[in-house]
Amino acid sequence: MSASIYIGRIAPSPTGLLHLGHARTFWLAYQRALAVNGTLLMRMDDLDPHRSRSEFAAAALEDLAWLGIRWQQPVIYQRQRLSLYRDALAQLLAQGDAYPCTCSRRELASAALAPHDEDDEPIYNGKCRPGKSRPESPDLISRASREPREASGHAAVSIRFRIPTEEKISFTDLALGPQSFTPQRDFGDFLLWSRDGLPSYQLATVVDDAALGVTEVVRGSDLLRSTARQILLQRALGLPTPAWFHCPLVRDFAGRRLAKRHDALSLRALRASGRTPAELIATFAAEPSNALNW
DSSP states (O other), rough: OOOGOOOOEEEEEEOOOOHHHHHHHHHHHHHHHHHHOOOOEEEEEOOOTTOOOOOHHHHHHHHHHHHHOOOSSSSEGGGGGGHHHHHHHHHHHTTTEEEOOOOOHHHHHHHHHHOOOOOOOOOOOOOOSSOOOOOOHHHHHHHHHHHHTTTTTSSSOEEOOOOSHHHHHHHHETTTTEEETTTSOOOOOEEETTTTSSHHHHHHHHHHHHHTOOOEEEEEGGGGHHHHHHHHHHHHHHOOEEEEEEEOOOOOOOOOOEEEEGGGGGGHHHHHHHHHHHHHHHHHOGGGGGGGGG
């Protein structure tokens, strides 16, 4: 890939302290940008109003800078970009690619199929899916793009993407090789806009990656199904699809991927214990689980 067109990004969520697994993925993204003299952007995925905290955002920026990661341009905050996500939502509704879902959280919990391993969105059972693809009314589009929770006249409503019924999503991952997913089997009609009036990770990520000109996405292998969803969104919105590089996860001794509950392996705790950036970086080239032997 030409260095002149390489744009990568790292995108922490400020819902807790970053751990060793995050550091490994972000370091790899940084190295891939450096290798071609490309651009690396920092995007803060801070759309969760209940869990995002400014102190976690500040800690992420400080800890990654301590590790030696450098990014170009000012930090991008998703909470400042809501108008872009609303425009994309309105387009999908107008095209018949999205529809309102009035299912309550209780209904979703009782009726949804279980998510696949390493995928935290249960497969929707299609209760609110219209019988055929059709554009929503202009009034619904306008109201949904401004305030989706009121789009159908109900107290709360979410918006879902209508997945194709017969189509495979295939792509070649630069780290893991050929990948293939079948909508309806691997995931259902997924969330675009929540009942809280905010865009989903899938929609916001697709809109931002296109708007920022991202040419390669480096992230963990737990997001492979998200990649298939995002390819569908990119096609529906007429947006370019970047290259993908999904790296193996760092796991604990029980084989579970690291989570923000692993406080002892947070960058903040490792710094406080006297670990140096060089020590952490030395573990990144080893097997992902080796770092847990400290």
